[in-house]
Amino acid sequence: MSLTKSLRRILDDRKITVAQIARQSGVPAKTIYHWLSGQQPRKMEHLFRLCDTLNISVEELYGRQRKNPTKNILPKEVLLQELNAGVYEVILRPLKMTEGP
Template sequence: MSLTQSLRRILDDRKLTVAQLSRLSGVPAKTIYHWLAGQQPRKIEHLFRISDILNLSIEELYGRGKKESSADLAPTRLTEQINAGIFEVILRPYGKRQGEP
């Protein structure tokens, strides 16, 4: 996802206008409008200010989101699979059987 698409989605989700974001961050509204039109940012400081105000990382601002490790997802996937009935149960004896030495 590009900065343009991500920023539009974020503004819509948070019900913020470009003018409000500009006032909060100190980044000129014209600059934000340029980003929404597809221009790439020229000053990294502006991205830092916007990401701080929105409480997002720059990666999240670009729509890349937080990279999830397999450890973070394992319990969720396992729960989903259990609830979906994906597992086959195999019963086998544990330890020694009766009558065996």
């Protein structure tokens, strides 16, 4: 599916006008109208902003569905590195219970 058809379908499904999505994303309405008329994007930043606003991937914007949507986009090593970015020491010891203040 082309960008034109896919974008038109997404906007129709979500009942969003070009003016609304332009305001929300910061992408000029004229640019979005050009895409809807069949022109290819000139600035990737505009595509990324539109995708972020619509909460979809660039592949989805172009009408391509992921074969395995649950598969991580980033490699496992990168995800683990980000997860472990903050290293903390955790000490477990029994809590002493006391009665009264």
